[in-house]
Amino acid sequence: MPQIKKVEKVTAGEQVYENLRENIVAGHWKAGEKLPPETELASLYGVNRLTVRMALQRLNALGLVETRVGDGTYVKEFEFSDFINAVQDLYSEPRLMENICEFRKLIEVECARLAIHRATPEEFEELDRICTAYEALKIRTTHPVDEEKLREMTRHDIAFHEQIWLMSHNTLYSYCFAMAKRTLEEYVFLTLKRRVTGWAEKGVTVMEGDFRHRAILEAMRRQDFAECKVLYDDMIDFNVEL
Structure with a gap:
């Protein structure tokens, strides 16, 4: 009672x-x-x-x-995510964008490390499915890449990383992802926009330039966290020219 x-x-x-x-x-x-x-x-x-x-x-x-x-x-x-969706505009201020790279390197890379040891075979299969779908999109994407296509790429990118957060089997980290998701999406969009422009100038296709998702997945499967971290750090850092 x-x-x-x-x-x-x-x-x-x-x-x-x-x-x-x-x-x-x-x-x-x-x-x-x-x-x-x-x-x-x-x-x-x-x-x-x-x-x-x-x-x-x-x-x-x-x-x-x-x-x-x-x-x-x-x-x-x-549902925690519903609560966050109602207030997440508070986490999307421009001043927070400069901090998101540090946030991702600290938390997201740790999620990948945990996922290497905790994820189930079925969860790895789901990550592979997401990665394959993203690769199919990148193969179909040619220069110049418009904003609508960049947004579609961003959604696939976020889905890949969200799966890794879930594979860490750490509920608090999943909450952190829900809290920061909108800021992460904007950060990924801006990073992709900058890199796609650079690839176009160098004559590099989107698939050739943005290959690290598959490389991260394979490093995780081999339980090679050292390589996974290097790949992740490069992918995350807005200032790294790929």
Whole structure:
């Protein structure tokens, strides 16, 4: 049963919010279950309806509940990525772009190291599938490369790296990826745009220039982290001319 605590302090709204959140997180109210009406909650907590409503609004904003007009408030299946998608514009400021290379070298390369030892054969097969699809796109891509095609390449690139993050089997790293995904996408797009221009000037095809995804995959399969790291560092660094 939910553990209801009478509110005695002045910060009634905060206490109601915290107690409701604790009961939801603990599973006393499960996903899909309807919470008691505001009037009943107000009576249980010993506060007025406005205090309960404010607490429910905070839970709505967090993504733990949803209020259906004329029906009531229901517990939601919380998805961290949904929460991040709602606020991730905060992580897309231009000033953060200069830090993303350091972030990727620190966290993403470590994910690759963990994935070498933790990933299942099925996960490696999925990484291979993603890599093959990206290669097919690069083979079809010729100079000059327009922005729409660059965005498509960016999506494939991000899918490849996201799979490696998942293969690390570290939940916190996966959360980090969700938090930084939009910034990562912009960084990859700008890096590809710069490199594609350079390849065109040198007469290098997109496939010839952007070969490191397959090389990283094969290094991981051989459990050769040293080579994987060199390839990853070059791929990540915006300033490296490939």
